[in-house]
Amino acid sequence: MTDAAEALGVSRKTLSAILNGRAGVSPEMAVRLSIAFNTSAESWLNQQSQYELWHAEQHRGELQVKKLVAA
Secondary structure (H helix, E strand, C coil), rough: HHHHHHHHCCHHHHHHHCCCCCCCCCHHHHHHHHHHHHHCHHHHHHHHHHHHHHHHHHCCCCCCCCCCCCC
């Protein structure tokens, strides 16, 4: 992991937090990953967004929301 963190220009702690789900992929990290893996930053951010939405959907039933009806 040290080599990967160094290649990305981040600390081992930062990379570890992302890999272990304690931190998300920020726009800056998405750019770093896109450069390192020759991919698009958008693809990394989309994956992060999908992951966060999946987690939010797991708690849908716990949300106290009332449906709105247009007049």
